[in-house]
Amino acid sequence: MSSTPWFWIVVVAVVVLVAVLVAGLLIARRRRISLDESKAADVVEKPKGGGYTATGGIALAPGGEKTEEAEEPEHPVEDRPETDGQPAVGDDASVPRDSAQRTVRDVELPEPAEPAETPAPEPAPAEEIAPASGRLERLRGRLGKSRSVFGQSLLGLLGAGDLDEDSWQDVEDTLLMADLGAATTTEIVERLREELKRRAVRTSEDARAVLQEVLTSALSTDAVRAVRALPHTVDGVKQPAVVLVAGVNGTGKTTTTGKLARVLVAQGSTVVLGAADTFRAAAADQLQTWAERVGAEVVRGKEGADPAAVAFDAVKRGSEAGVDAVLVDTAGRLHTKTGLMDELGKVKRVVEKQAKVDEVLLVLDATTGQNGLMQARVFSEVIDVTGIVLTKLDGTAKGGIVFQVQRELGVPVKLVGLGEGPDDLAPFEPGAFVEALLSN
Numbered sequence: 001m002s003s004t005p006w007f008w009i010v011v012v013a014v015v016v017l018v019a020v021l022v023a024g025l026l027i028a029r030r031r032r033i034s035l036d037e038s039k040a041a042d043v044v045e046k047p048k049g050g051g052y053t054a055t056g057g058i059a060l061a062p063g064g065e066k067t068e069e070a071e072e073p074e075h076p077v078e079d080r081p082e083t084d085g086q087p088a089v090g091d092d093a094s095v096p097r098d099s100a101q102r103t104v105r106d107v108e109l110p111e112p113a114e115p116a117e118t119p120a121p122e123p124a125p126a127e128e129i130a131p132a133s134g135r136l137e138r139l140r141g142r143l144g145k146s147r148s149v150f151g152q153s154l155l156g157l158l159g160a161g162d163l164d165e166d167s168w169q170d171v172e173d174t175l176l177m178a179d180l181g182a183a184t185t186t187e188i189v190e191r192l193r194e195e196l197k198r199r200a201v202r203t204s205e206d207a208r209a210v211l212q213e214v215l216t217s218a219l220s221t222d223a224v225r226a227v228r229a230l231p232h233t234v235d236g237v238k239q240p241a242v243v244l245v246a247g248v249n250g251t252g253k254t255t256t257t258g259k260l261a262r263v264l265v266a267q268g269s270t271v272v273l274g275a276a277d278t279f280r281a282a283a284a285d286q287l288q289t290w291a292e293r294v295g296a297e298v299v300r301g302k303e304g305a306d307p308a309a310v311a312f313d314a315v316k317r318g319s320e321a322g323v324d325a326v327l328v329d330t331a332g333r334l335h336t337k338t339g340l341m342d343e344l345g346k347v348k349r350v351v352e353k354q355a356k357v358d359e360v361l362l363v364l365d366a367t368t369g370q371n372g373l374m375q376a377r378v379f380s381e382v383i384d385v386t387g388i389v390l391t392k393l394d395g396t397a398k399g400g401i402v403f404q405v406q407r408e409l410g411v412p413v414k415l416v417g418l419g420e421g422p423d424d425l426a427p428f429e430p431g432a433f434v435e436a437l438l439s440n
């Protein structure tokens with residue numbers, strides 16, 4: 001009997017224990033987080049931030065029709081180096097030590113921006129420009145005065161058959177009167193005598209041929225007659241040719257600069273003109289008119305401005321605009337005025353601080369004769385002249401100055417002015433020039 005109460009105590013304890021275990025299991029089951037796929041997806045898809053999405057951003061899109069390509073993301077994930085499986089901001093930020101390391105990626109750098117270019121002035125000739133080739137032939141009539149005094153007189157003398165000493169003296173005088181100078185005259189007379197004798201010339205036609213040959217060879221030189229007015233390249237960058245035009249007052253510098261600009265534009269070049277004649281406002285205006293006629297740009301300074309600064313600015317502008325040539329017109333100056341010649345030297349030196357001066361043209365007025373030679377000597381010393389332009393050959397009987405200038409200076413005559421017209425500038429070709437002098 002005494003064991004009965006203990007039996008019932010054990011039974012109640014077991015029942016209570018079972019009840020507690022069952023209740024615990026039920027509660028634990030209810031608390032367990034479901035890993036069901038659909039529910040997990042629900043969790044992932046739920047927007048963060050209390051359902052706020054930033055749909056009100058400023059969207060810019062090109063105008064016109066919407067295309068399929070336009071719907072593609074601008075930067076697809078696979079192209080973005082920062083999204084190749086590494087934790088993003090806000091997630092577990094520490095990268096496991098054994099995770100695959102991101103390799104260095106080649107990223108294409110943008111091309112360096114092209115330096116801002118000022119557009120070059122477009123050549124827009126407002127009027128027709130005569131072609132440069134064959135100009136000397138076309139303008140041969142302009143050599144009328146030189147032709148009659150020089151060519152016709154000589155032909156008359158030489159074509160008359162055997163020449164006595166008096167006749168040779170006449171030949172010499174004719175050459176001197178045409179401004180060939182003593183040395184050139186002596187040389188030419190000697191060669192003529194030799195050749196006429198050697199070839200036993202009897203007819204006026206043959207005499208003419210010999211005269212033409214001797215005069216042409218006296219004018220020939222190894223020096224290049226081409227005007228250096230085309231662009232070149234320095235360290236891979238295009239540079240305009242720089243041409244400096246100088247001379248004494250009134251020789252035709254501005255006119256020549258304008259005429260040369262026309263020749264260049266007619267051949268497809270772009271040109272900037274520098275009005276470095278700052279003494280006379282009218283000179284810059286005159287250059288401006290030439291420029292407007294060919295669609296070129298002019299760089300000019302205030303009246304009285306430093307001509308070297310204007311020349312410098314013109315070359316700078318030409319380089320920036322990428323033009324083919326910069327022609328700098330300088331003020332007329334007497335070669336005897338040291339101060340003015342120093343100023344001219346400075347113009348050249350200042351320009352050369354930024355670009356080589358490719359051509360220094362000295363403009364000589366053919367009608368001034370021997371004085372032109374004196375000018376040429378002094379100018380050559382100061383600015384190292386590379387070519388002569390002989391103007392006003394249409395108005396003189398002294399075309400012979402061409403021979404002397406070349407001989408004295410060793411600088412070739414590159415261009416000749418044969419009138420006041422815009423296209424009355426011709427290249428100097430010895431053969432064509434002599435032929436024009438000797439033509440009927």
Ligand SMILES: Nc1nc2c(ncn2[C@@H]2O[C@H](COP(=O)(O)OP(=O)(O)OP(=O)(O)O)[C@@H](O)[C@H]2O)c(=O)[nH]1
Nearest residue numbers: 249250251252253254255332391392417418419420
């Ligand atoms: N007949 C003729 N006249 C010319 C020629 N070249 C220029 N001239 C004239 O010569 C005069 C002077 O010409 P410019 O170009 O003003 O002379 P410049 O050397 O610039 O003058 P400055 O600036 O005062 O030194 C003008 O009337 C031109 O028309 C030419 O080849 N033949």
